[in-house]
Amino acid sequence: MKAPSFDVVRAASLPQVFDLMRQHGDGARLLAGGQTLMATLNMRLSEPALLIDINALAELRGIAVAGKLLRIGALTTHTEIEASALVAQHAPLLAQAAPHIAHRAIRNLGTFGGSLAYADPAAEWPACVLALDATLVLRSATGERKVAARDFFQGLYTTALRPDELLAACEVPLLAPDERQSFDELARRHGDYAIAGLAARALWRGGKLSDVKLAFLGLEDRPVRAPRTEALLHGKAPDDALLADAERALRAELQPMGDLTNGPDTKRQLAAVLMKRALRRLSA
């Protein structure tokens, strides 16, 4: 299928973007990398009259350390994150996750902000920022507000973004001393959306894990943490007995939705496999 006809404005400033958003309301869509939007237009899942191309806005680009945070601009591409020395040093979880996103051609164009704003429950970045306790920076004509990742993802393709806002950046706490991070996922073929995935991090001190964060993708209508399992793991050595307890807790805690090819039991099994692999890696 082909997309319906639409106009495109290449915005030169944020005030112009906000002005166009106000004038056109639901008839307009922001265009970042276009790697999701253009496909949905071609499938006629939406028919906006106007695309507001934000790619010329330099203030939405770039990766920088600011105090104790790594700030990643919304227009930063998946490939730029994958190749960034700052990301590798301060948020290795993101560097590990990036190669799992689609294929190189898509990673060269698709953006961090586009993926977070789209909030596909099977996407890698939403689970990563949830595991990292990151903060989303939202801008509108009236200013800036910050929303914790745990409050940003509100359901299937649904976020805390208001109609007059765009996602400007994401702020990620820098890797702490003794902190380890691990990303893994299970997909039918490399580059496919994952059936299930896990972004995990923990402190590893004196042979014990603490402050364990487990954020799963591909299971429910949004990325989900497993707080009861995380609490069970806190301050303990990950021996076989603990892994068995953690698996029982995780299976009881997760409420996966089936998809076209995998039922809830399969997803629960894959989540347990991913968790045990991650805990071994975090404590290796």
Ligand SMILES: Cc1cc2nc3c(=O)[nH]c(=O)nc-3n(C[C@H](O)[C@H](O)[C@H](O)COP(=O)(O)OP(=O)(O)OC[C@H]3O[C@@H](n4cnc5c(N)ncnc54)[C@H](O)[C@@H]3O)c2cc1C
């Ligand atoms: C074949 C294929 C395979 C893929 N596989 C994966 C995969 O395995 N994992 C994965 O995570 N993704 C995958 N993707 C999606 C890809 O990662 C997209 O790049 C990403 O989801 C959207 O980013 P984008 O910059 O292309 O956004 P766009 O397509 O330009 O926009 C997506 C949506 O977000 C909105 N938007 C964009 N930027 C902002 C912003 N700054 N503020 C507010 N709203 C904004 C747009 O209006 C639109 O509604 C795949 C895509 C394709 C085509």
